[in-house]
Amino acid sequence: MEVFHFKASKGMDRDLYEAVSELENICRDHDDVRLKLELDYKLAKADTPDENSDEKLDDFTCWDGHRLVGYLGIDDFGGRTVEVNGMVHPEYRRRGIFRELFRQAKMEWEGRDSNEMLLLTDRKSKEGKSFINGTGAAYDHTEYEMILSDGLFEEAKGFSKDLVLKEATNDDAREIARQNSIYFNEELADQELLDIDLEKKRGFHVYMAVVQGNIVGKVHLHLTNGEGGIFGLGIIPEWRGTGFGRELLLRSVHKLKELGASYIFLQVDAKNDTALGLYRSCGFKESYSMEYYKLNKER
Numbered sequence: 001m002e003v004f005h006f007k008a009s010k011g012m013d014r015d016l017y018e019a020v021s022e023l024e025n026i027c028r029d030h031d032d033v034r035l036k037l038e039l040d041y042k043l044a045k046a047d048t049p050d051e052n053s054d055e056k057l058d059d060f061t062c063w064d065g066h067r068l069v070g071y072l073g074i075d076d077f078g079g080r081t082v083e084v085n086g087m088v089h090p091e092y093r094r095r096g097i098f099r100e101l102f103r104q105a106k107m108e109w110e111g112r113d114s115n116e117m118l119l120l121t122d123r124k125s126k127e128g129k130s131f132i133n134g135t136g137a138a139y140d141h142t143e144y145e146m147i148l149s150d151g152l153f154e155e156a157k158g159f160s161k162d163l164v165l166k167e168a169t170n171d172d173a174r175e176i177a178r179q180n181s182i183y184f185n186e187e188l189a190d191q192e193l194l195d196i197d198l199e200k201k202r203g204f205h206v207y208m209a210v211v212q213g214n215i216v217g218k219v220h221l222h223l224t225n226g227e228g229g230i231f232g233l234g235i236i237p238e239w240r241g242t243g244f245g246r247e248l249l250l251r252s253v254h255k256l257k258e259l260g261a262s263y264i265f266l267q268v269d270a271k272n273d274t275a276l277g278l279y280r281s282c283g284f285k286e287s288y289s290m291e292y293y294k295l296n297k298e299r
């Protein structure tokens with residue numbers, strides 16, 4: 001193998017952000033596949049350090065001189081699972097670069113509390129699937145990214161229920177963790193309490209859905225460069241079936257538009273027919289599919 005330089009770094013800086021974004025665009029044009037690198041969030045995270053947790057080695061790079069030719073990112077959301085994906089410049093493939101990036105990232109993960117690694121690949125990426133196949137990871141699930149088609153939303157809009165969005169504070173952190181454990185079928189003990197103020201500085205706004213003084217659900221909205229993301233949307237089981245989900249979604253879209261979003265997206269489990277039906281009926285359309293493969297730590 002030629003002599004490339006491999007580096008692992010903590011805290012995304014502007015230069016690395018630019019270099020990785022450029023490589024992402026090259027790969028997107030070449031392969032017509034999507035990645036989920038969360039670069040904006042990583043940059044915002046580095047700008048607003050959390051005093052209670054150390055920065056970790058989350059960015060693994062490969063350089064040919066000053067040219068970035070490979071990148072693998074770990075997304076560690078503080079729970080028991082980390083997410084991993086990346087890319088190699090089309091002119092530098094099949095030379096073992098991604099294998100080496102993955103080896104280093106896996107070693108880093110071995111030293112963390114996390115038990116599961118999810119490896120992500122666009123469903124259309126044959127190379128991504130072949131690579132993941134060789135790691136021993138097993139297929140876990142698929143998520144669709146859905147994009148709002150404005151025309152369809154216009155037809156669907158119109159609030160009917162008495163639901164308001166109340167900006168969450170740190171006092172809501174336990175309730176948010178409780179709801180996440182229900183929506184994502186995870187142990188409550190594994191949920192980290194969000195620092196809502198810090199999340200806000202990083203562009204994530206959490207809203208509680210309130211109906212006549214009762215919290216019925218919540219949503220996380222993210223806005224960066226005019227792109228609005230809807231995450232972690234849910235209605236507590238005892239309040240389901242009466243139109244609050246639709247109302248919460250419509251109000252989330254409305255809020256993001258108010259904040260200046262010109263493009264709105266969300267991600268949904270491909271098997272979650274109820275959520276898919278709701279999103280479609282409010283004007284969202286599937287844009288691409290991301291497959292998740294799971295690797296458990298050997299004990």
Ligand SMILES: CC(C)(COP(=O)(O)OP(=O)(O)OC[C@H]1O[C@@H](n2cnc3c(N)ncnc32)[C@H](O)[C@@H]1OP(=O)(O)O)[C@@H](O)C(=O)NCCC(=O)NCCS
Nearest residue numbers: 085086087088093094095096097098099125127128130131
């Ligand atoms: C997937 C990707 C990152 C692989 O990068 P790479 O540096 O070429 O991968 P490596 O050279 O380290 O290959 C390691 C193994 O992956 C598998 N693999 C990689 N590309 C492959 C291809 N085109 N066809 C079949 N197997 C392939 C092989 O098992 C390979 O081992 P081998 O060369 O000894 O047979 C690269 O193709 C890419 O950037 N694709 C677009 C982005 C993407 O899909 N990312 C998802 C990855 S998580």
